[in-house]
Amino acid sequence: MKIPFKYTLKNFGSRKLTTGITLIGISLVVFVFAAILMMAYGVQKTLIATGSKENVIVIRKAANGEISSLVEGEVQDVIRTLPNIATNSDGKQMISNEPVVIINLEREKGGMSNVTVRGVGQVIQELRPQVKIIEGRMFNFGVKELIAGRSINERFKGAKIGDIVKFAGDDWKIVGTFDSGGSGFDSEMWGDADQLLSSFNRGNTVSSVTLRLDNMSNWESFKRAFDVDKRLKQHEPKIEQKFFEEQSEAMATFIRILGIFITIIFSFGAIIGAMITMYAAVANRTVEIGTLRALGFKRRSILFAFMAESLLISVIGWLVGIILASLLSFFKVSTLNFGSFSELEFSFALEPSIIVSSLIFAVVMGILGGFLPAVRAARLNIVKALRAA
Amino acid sequence: MSAIISVQNVSKSYWRDSLEIPVLNNISIEVQEGDFLALMGPSGSGKTTLLNLIAGIDKPSKGNVIVAGTDISKLGESALAKWRANSVGFIFQFYNLIPVLTAFENVELPLLLTKLSKSQRKKQVETALTLVGLGERMYHYPKQLSGGQEQRVAIARAIVTDPVILVADEPTGDLDKNSASEILTLMERLNSEFKKTIIMVTHDPHAAEKAKQIRHLEKGDLV
Numbered sequence: 001m002k003i004p005f006k007y008t009l010k011n012f013g014s015r016k017l018t019t020g021i022t023l024i025g026i027s028l029v030v031f032v033f034a035a036i037l038m039m040a041y042g043v044q045k046t047l048i049a050t051g052s053k054e055n056v057i058v059i060r061k062a063a064n065g066e067i068s069s070l071v072e073g074e075v076q077d078v079i080r081t082l083p084n085i086a087t088n089s090d091g092k093q094m095i096s097n098e099p100v101v102i103i104n105l106e107r108e109k110g111g112m113s114n115v116t117v118r119g120v121g122q123v124i125q126e127l128r129p130q131v132k133i134i135e136g137r138m139f140n141f142g143v144k145e146l147i148a149g150r151s152i153n154e155r156f157k158g159a160k161i162g163d164i165v166k167f168a169g170d171d172w173k174i175v176g177t178f179d180s181g182g183s184g185f186d187s188e189m190w191g192d193a194d195q196l197l198s199s200f201n202r203g204n205t206v207s208s209v210t211l212r213l214d215n216m217s218n219w220e221s222f223k224r225a226f227d228v229d230k231r232l233k234q235h236e237p238k239i240e241q242k243f244f245e246e247q248s249e250a251m252a253t254f255i256r257i258l259g260i261f262i263t264i265i266f267s268f269g270a271i272i273g274a275m276i277t278m279y280a281a282v283a284n285r286t287v288e289i290g291t292l293r294a295l296g297f298k299r300r301s302i303l304f305a306f307m308a309e310s311l312l313i314s315v316i317g318w319l320v321g322i323i324l325a326s327l328l329s330f331f332k333v334s335t336l337n338f339g340s341f342s343e344l345e346f347s348f349a350l351e352p353s354i355i356v357s358s359l360i361f362a363v364v365m366g367i368l369g370g371f372l373p374a375v376r377a378a379r380l381n382i383v384k385a386l387r388a389a
Numbered sequence: 390m391s392a393i394i395s396v397q398n399v400s401k402s403y404w405r406d407s408l409e410i411p412v413l414n415n416i417s418i419e420v421q422e423g424d425f426l427a428l429m430g431p432s433g434s435g436k437t438t439l440l441n442l443i444a445g446i447d448k449p450s451k452g453n454v455i456v457a458g459t460d461i462s463k464l465g466e467s468a469l470a471k472w473r474a475n476s477v478g479f480i481f482q483f484y485n486l487i488p489v490l491t492a493f494e495n496v497e498l499p500l501l502l503t504k505l506s507k508s509q510r511k512k513q514v515e516t517a518l519t520l521v522g523l524g525e526r527m528y529h530y531p532k533q534l535s536g537g538q539e540q541r542v543a544i545a546r547a548i549v550t551d552p553v554i555l556v557a558d559e560p561t562g563d564l565d566k567n568s569a570s571e572i573l574t575l576m577e578r579l580n581s582e583f584k585k586t587i588i589m590v591t592h593d594p595h596a597a598e599k600a601k602q603i604r605h606l607e608k609g610d611l612v
């Protein structure tokens with residue numbers, strides 16, 4: 001490439017309007033592309049943070065989430081007899097049999113949305129120590145009280161301390177707000193599992209069982225004991241974090257596919273914009289191209305110079321787009337999570353692979369937009385180009 | 390004196406759709422080393438076309454163009470580009486400077502195709518620009534220069550590689566009288582002092598006077 005990059009750089013600055021518009025187009029596409037990947041990654045990060053590596057969750061094999069899972073009383077009894085289950089200082093087994101239901105609440109912004117209500121067992125604070133009461137107090141077992149996750153507290157009406165939430169024919173009093181460090185639990189309400197079961201007439205069938213092993217190095221032997229027990233053959237244990245990670249997969253994949261589909265459509269606009277800009281550049285500089293060729297620059301050099309110009313536009317567009325997108329990580333949003341059928345709050349999260357893939361995307365736009373004009377420039381006949389004056 | 394340029398039985402036609410437009414008819418001409426030839430003739434007579442053939446940016450339909458022993462009508466495109474970079478200096482009517490580059494950078498362009506180091510290039514560019522009297526304007530952009538100055542930058546660009554021949558297509562065609570005469574004096578000096586072989590197309594009889602030899606083209610024939 002003999003034509004100096006300086007030439008490309010200076011030409012880039014010389015057509016401010018068309019270049020500027022093209023640049024905005026490319027940066028918007030990059031922004032949308034990165035934002036959607038950041039959203040998918042944010043959902044994943046939130047859900048992965050929900051699960052602990054130290055806990056084991058048992059759900060029904062056929063279920064694709066806690067909502068569609070049933071763990072009957074007899075099964076809970078069998079689980080209790082398995083080896084390696086940790087006990088707390090009071091000698092209680094660290095097991096929480098959890099019914100999970102969905103209720104409808106009015107949002108601050110208007111409209112109704114689903115909220116997950118989780119019934120938890122007595123050992124819950126030892127099982128999930130990341131969950132901290134930040135306002136009010138913990139609910140009491142044996143009564144119909146709830147604590148609301150931070151995000152529910154902020155986004156829903158009637159989810160403040162002292163409010164009464166009505167469902168399943170009962171009044172539930174909100175007595176506290178908790179924070180789980182940005183995990184999916186922040187988008188839930190918690191209460192006494194037994195109270196919840198009796199309200200919903202569910203007998204003693206819960207949705208999932210979460211438990212702690214005495215030592216995670218015993219996970220394999222626990223799993224073996226679980227798997228050989230015929231009474232448990234409809235259920236399976238998973239490491240809690242793994243479970244939530246799998247739960248996030250469908251949602252994240254959906255967001256990614258939808259997002260990539262949308263941005264590819266947008267990108268056609270940006271590519272055509274880049275193409276128009278570069279065709280205009282070639283047309284404006286026909287004599288210049290003829291001159292360079294007469295001086296002895298080869299077709300290839302001309303091709304590279306114009307490709308470089310298109311790539312420069314796309315890379316700068318990428319830089320603008322990714323900087324704008326990175327600002328999104330300061331925002332929290334909520335969306336309906338397909339895994340739990342209820343609202344999940346999360347942040348946009350940037351990761352290196354998003355930076356790299358959006359750069360590749362921008363470069364591809366630059367190449368596609370610049371290629372045909374660059375080929376036209378390279379194929380110009382010298383004499384005709386010089387006569388264009 | 391030996392012929393540095395030998396145009397042998399050259400014909401050139403352009404094609405518009407299936408219609409052949411003859412531009413040059415079986416032309417032969419020799420230019421001696423160190424000569425300063427003016428090509429004159431009415432508009433459309435084929436002056437630029439002949440000049441382009443000699444400069445290796447166009448190919449004859451028939452015949453041969455031999456410059457300094459090389460039959461350039463037989464060179465492939467890439468070899469021809471290399472040959473031009475080494476052997477030809479171009480001077481255009483409208484200067485054809487690259488507007489986004491400074492005078493220095495414009496003059497440096499042809500040197501980028503050589504193996505010269507950055508410092509060697511700088512020395513040669515400065516020498517060329519000083520020779521044309523623009524040593525003080527090296528970092529000006531074309532639009533900051535007058536037409537005459539622009540053409541002098543273009544001349545510096547044409548001579549910076551020390552080419553075998555200089556071709557100039559109406560180099561004063563866009564200039565006022567004073568600038569034109571400055572340019573012609575400069576070209577005369579390149580010919581007499583630096584022994585450059587020059588072929589200049591011009592409409593202007595005053596310009597042609599500066600040349601050592603004048604040839605006329607008429608409807609594709611040398612007369």
Ligand SMILES: Nc1ncnc2c1ncn2[C@@H]1O[C@H](COP(=O)(O)OP(=O)(O)OP(=O)(O)O)[C@@H](O)[C@H]1O
Pocket residue numbers: 383384403404405410412430431432433434435436437438439
């Ligand atoms: N690329 C081309 N395609 C078709 N016809 C061409 C082409 N280039 C030149 N011609 C024709 O060839 C003829 C000679 O053109 P040329 O440019 O050599 O004339 P000229 O003597 O330089 O004229 P002028 O004094 O106006 O510059 C003209 O009739 C012109 O229209």
Ligand SMILES: [Mg+2]
Pocket residue numbers: 436437438558
């Ligand atoms: Mg002409």
